[in-house]
Amino acid sequence: MSKAILYDATQCIGCKLCEQACADRWGHPYDDTLAAQEKLSAEKLTAVLSRGDRFMRRMCMHCADPTCASVCPVGAFTKTAAGPVVYDESKCIGCRYCMLACPFGVPRYEWNKTLPRVRKCDMCADRVAAGGQPACAEICPTGATLFGEYETLVSLAQQRIREAPDHYVPHVYGLHEVGGTSVLLLSGVPFEQFGYRTDLLHEPMPMLTWRVLSRVPDLVLLGSVLLGGIWWITHRREEVAAAEAQSASRSRESG
Amino acid sequence: MSWRLSRASWPRLTFWKGIFLIVVAVGLYATWVRFSRGLGAATNLGDEFPWGLWVGFDVLCGVMLAAGGFTLTAAVYIFNAERFRPIVRPTVLTAFLGYVLVVVALLYDLGRGDRIWHPLVMWNPxxxxFEVAWCVMLYTTVLALEFAPVVFERLRLERPRRILRGISLPLVILGVILSTLHQSSLGSLYLIVPEKLHPLWYTPLLPVLFFLSAIGIGLAMTIFESSLSAKYFQRQLELPLLRELGRFLVVVLAVYGVLRMQDLHHRDALRFVLEPGYASSLFLIEVVLGLALPIVLLLSPRVRARVGGLYLSSVLVILGFITNRLNVSITGFEAATGATYVPRWTEIAVTAMIIAAGFAVFSLAVKHLPIFAAEPSPVVPAAPPVPARVHHVRA
Structure with missing residues (x-):
């Protein structure tokens, strides 16, 4: 069964314990300066954004059909059956196509290292595999970040909107975006206010490139036959000339 | 070339050698910064702008400008346009150097250039x-094999030369197919960012447009190089042949232009052209100066009658499509995402060094290899040799 995270911004008090827990889990530094930075970086894989008394988390959305996994030339990203999208740094060549392509702008790069890696939230895949839950969900004091079965959390999110329609934007973010994500968001204010795009496709992004890529083998075969055929036609005149020259010399010999 | 002749041309070479040495020295310093301190210190790239000049210019434009190789080999070997054979060698050399330099640029741009071989064994179809990586590797190999006979000829290695000649047709077909895939796939790279690239450039037709423009660039580069060679190596195509390339170029540009406009119209994106601002100005530079103007120029018989007119038109086309590649890869993102990027001096220094290296190796090759020598026609060996269309301008 696939796992998911439900983040309900209306229950978030902006304590940023999730940021702290995340930094601890990765062994990243964490202090007041880093806490004040409201954006992701190579050493801050989740961030709590604030607009007045409203909050919103940013982190990897763990797409069902991840763009990063499709664009990576060496397949460094994998969508695990359990839900997390994980990154194998030993494969990565550092082309940064994942950063360009991610519809949520999540992957970060170690720009100042000589042997840099891509960094992003992995939903604490090791803890999840061991039957535990992600550090951010475990530490959340209000239950704003919940970890559980995907289906359960989807129904919970829909139920909350149904029961308190004035309290929520009528949109479970991540239910349909790019074909669905394993991180679901609820908010009391429009998602755009926190930089979440609501104009994303409702089908997986990888099909945008697969539509073209899947035709490559056909194109190779078709192209070879076409080009070979054109060569055969355009060089016929020389064959004729050679044949004529041959027959001419033969008739000269016999005559 | 006689000793005295090269002696006579020293003054000009000294000036260019001076420029070359400065560019290389600055480039080497930038190289040291890049590899000792990382991409962060050497570039203005960041999490919001992960791709910059090295991808947009060195790789995208580098591959595009190498398009003469497949355009001309297709014309000569497959379409049997034997009259263009004299410029096959310089064009294939340019394409080969172009691809080698693209790989060099990649080694700078990749965070882990030491793993550039990974796509060979770690597949993600x-x-x-992944397709781009394979195309670069395979087509660079094909270009090396297409160019190798020139080296073998110089070294008088008859056997390997005959072997390569025997497989020249399959090699050319493979090269044309790989180029088709590679040129178009550089456009396909951007299919994945519909929400980040400005609608003036994001279209499902990106691969088709990239491929068509590569053919146009292939023709324009051939005219351009032939004119340059006339100036620096005293070699060029006869004017009627350049004129014929000019005619092909007009047709390709016109088809590209119509397709581009149809696509904008069907996507309801023409309105962005009229929206004053950054994006529309860049679009107009690209389309008016790089597309409409050269079409008008090349349609005029008076322009086509002179080398200067053809040269100017080809330069406009090349600059226009360079603008297009930079718009797709850099400025089109700025306009749509609000993030900004201006290359750092180190990025420009490395790019300049790579270009300088290209020019230097080309000149060396011309000096030491039979680049401009008329290659005997392989099809009918018994027939009298094809009259050489190459001639000495100053002779």
């Missing part, structure tokens, strides 16, 4: 970048 769903990735356009």
């Amino acid at each position: 769903r990735s356009v970048m």
Whole structure:
């Protein structure tokens, strides 16, 4: 069964314990300066954004059909059956196509290292595999970040909107975006206010490139036959000339 | 070339050698910064702008400008346009150098250039970048094999030369197919960012437009190089042949232009052209100066009658499509995402050094290899040799 995270911004008090827990889990530094930075970086894989008394988390959305996994030339990203999208740094060549392509702008790069890696939230895949839950969900004091079965959390999110329609934007973010994500968001204010795009496709992004890529083998075969055929036609005149020259010399010999 | 002749041309060479040495020295310093301190210190790239000049210019434009190789080999070997054979060698050399330099640029741009070989053994066929990686590797190899006979001829190695000649047709077909895939796949790279690239450039037709423009660039580069060679190596195509290339170029540009406009119209994106601002100005530079103007120029018989007119038109086309590649890869993102990027001096220094290296190796090759020598026609060996269309301008 696939796992998911439900983040309900209306229950978030902006304590940023999730940021702290995340930094601890990765062994990243964490202090007041880093806490004040409201954006992701190579050493801050989740961030709590604030607009007045409203909050919103940013982190990897763990797409069902991840763009990063499709664009990576060496397949460094994998969508695990359990839900997390994980990154194998030993494969990565550092082309940064994942950063360009991610519809949520999540992957970060170690720009100042000589042997840099891509960094992003992995939903604490090791803890999840061991039957535990992600550090951010475990530490959340209000239950704003919940970890559980995907289906359960989807129904919970829909139920909350149904029961308190004035309290929520009528949109479970991540239910349909790019074909669905394993991180679901609820908010009391429009998602755009926190930089979440609501104009994303409702089908997986990888099909945008697969539509073209899947035709490559056909194109190779078709192209070879076409080009070979054109060569055969355009060089016929020389064959004729050679044949004529041959027959001419033969008739000269016999005559 | 006689000793005295090269002696006579020293003054000009000294000036260019001076420029070359400065560019290389600055480039080497930038190289040291890049590899000792990382991409962060050497570039203005960041999490919001992961791709910059090295991808947009060195790789995208580098591959595009190498398009003469497949355009001309297709014309000569497959379409049997034997009259263009004298410029096959310089064009294939340019394409080969172009691809080698693209690989060099990649070694700078990749965070882990030491793993550039990974796509060979770690496959992801769903990735356009995987296709791009394979195309770069395979086509660079094909270009090396297409160019190798020139080296073998110089070294008088008859056997390997005959072997390569025997497989020249399959090699050319493979090269044309790989180029088709590679040129178009550089456009396909951007299919994945519909929400980040400005609608003036994001279209499902990106691969088709990239491929068509590569053919146009292939023709324009051939005219351009032939004119340059006339100036620096005293070699060029006869004017009627350049004129014929000019005619082909007009047709390709016109088809590209019509397709581009149809696509904008069907996507309801023409309105962005009229929206004053950054994006529309860049679009107009690209389309008016790089597309409409050269079409008008090349349609005029008076322009086509002179080398200067053809040269100017080809330069406009090349600059226009360079603008297009930079718009797709850099400025089109700025306009749509609000993030900004201006290359750092180190990025420009490395790019300049790579270009300088290209020019230097080309000149060396011309000096030491039979680049401009008329290659005997392989098809009918018994027939009298094809009259050489190459001639000494100053002779």
